[in-house]
Amino acid sequence: MPTASNERPIGPWLVALGAGLWGTESAWRIPLNDRFAAEVIVWWEHVILVALALPFILPRLGELKRVPKSALLWLLFSGFAGSAVGTVFFTLALKYGNPTVVNVVLNIQPVLSTTAAYFIFRDRLARGFFLWAPIAIVAGMVISYAVPTAEHPAVIDQGTGYALVCALFWGLSTVAGRGVMVSMSVPLASGLRLVVGLVCMTVIIVARGQATPEALWPATASADAGGSIAALLALSILSGGIPLLFYFRGLALTRASTAGYFEMMQTLVAVVITWGFFHAPLEVYQVAAGLALIAAVAMVQRAQARVGA
Numbered sequence: 310m311p312t313a314s315n316e317r318p319i320g321p322w323l324v325a326l327g328a329g330l331w332g333t334e335s336a337w338r339i340p341l342n343d344r345f346a347a348e349v350i351v352w353w354e355h356v357i358l359v360a361l362a363l364p365f366i367l368p369r370l371g372e373l374k375r376v377p378k379s380a381l382l383w384l385l386f387s388g389f390a391g392s393a394v395g396t397v398f399f400t401l402a403l404k405y406g407n408p409t410v411v412n413v414v415l416n417i418q419p420v421l422s423t424t425a426a427y428f429i430f431r432d433r434l435a436r437g438f439f440l441w442a443p444i445a446i447v448a449g450m451v452i453s454y455a456v457p458t459a460e461h462p463a464v465i466d467q468g469t470g471y472a473l474v475c476a477l478f479w480g481l482s483t484v485a486g487r488g489v490m491v492s493m494s495v496p497l498a499s500g501l502r503l504v505v506g507l508v509c510m511t512v513i514i515v516a517r518g519q520a521t522p523e524a525l526w527p528a529t530a531s532a533d534a535g536g537s538i539a540a541l542l543a544l545s546i547l548s549g550g551i552p553l554l555f556y557f558r559g560l561a562l563t564r565a566s567t568a569g570y571f572e573m574m575q576t577l578v579a580v581v582i583t584w585g586f587f588h589a590p591l592e593v594y595q596v597a598a599g600l601a602l603i604a605a606v607a608m609v610q611r612a613q614a615r616v617g618a
Contacts, residue, residue: 321571327559329575330552351400388508391479391485393510408583415576416576416602421481430488
């Protein structure tokens with residue numbers, strides 16, 4: 310774990326760069342929602358990422374001989390919950406909800422993962438957690454609230470519900486990732502998580518009857534094949550693979566108490582894209598709640614970093 314002695318000035322900015330690039334995925338995922346089913350988008354994303362990850366996975370397969378079965382079980386769950394199912398729910402959230410609300414609501418994920426870590430790994434909870442976590446949860450509820458109208462009578466729309474489920478799965482996946490990383494190198498663990506995700510997505514695709522040429526490459530994608538391929542590559546590489554490299558390199562040079570703040574760049578970039586380019590604004594009370602949510606999560610991260618120091 311990085312400490313003050315080995316932290317480097319460039320570290321936090323590499324974390325911010327990686328997180329910011331993650332935040333660009335809405336730019337590709339939202340248009341792709343008009344061309345593919347949500348599950349198919351995630352399947353193609355995994356196909357591309359696994360193809361790129363194989364050169365990093367194959368030379369390290371020997372490590373598996375020394376990996377305990379418990380770590381492999383955590384890896385399976387992490388790939389299922391985070392890489393596959395969580396991403397499907399995120400894609401659905403962007404399709405059926407206000408994408409700006411969705412990206413801000415996902416900031417509740419660290420609170421969920423910290424709570425899960427307490428129950429699963431008995432991680433200590435700082436006193437500040439019990440102050441700031443409820444504020445984050447309430448802020449998430451407020452920003453998810455939509456004034457009922459004749460067209461949308463529900464108080465919380467379908468997209469926000471998907472975002473909350475996504476945050477839960479990603480939060481649990483983060484906790485599972487801890488059980489993996491203590492026994493496996495980052496390149497192997499990250500690559501195998503993608504492989505597990507691809508297997509899960511293939512099972513889902515087959516079970517839903519989408520393993521057909523018409524479903525995997527529908528007419529809406531064929532109408533602009535070049536644009537569809539470019540968007541899938543951008544989503545997988547620019548908003549998936551490359552950010553991971555910057556993020557983990559930066560994390561190796563950054564203390565956890567510092568990294569948490571720079572990770573907020575993901576939300577900032579995502580909100581700029583969805584608000585500025587896709588015209589998905591927030592109401593004034595939602596902006597206030599979003600700021601409160603981000604501040605509360607930052608304080609949770611700061612309090613928990615002190616516990617682990």
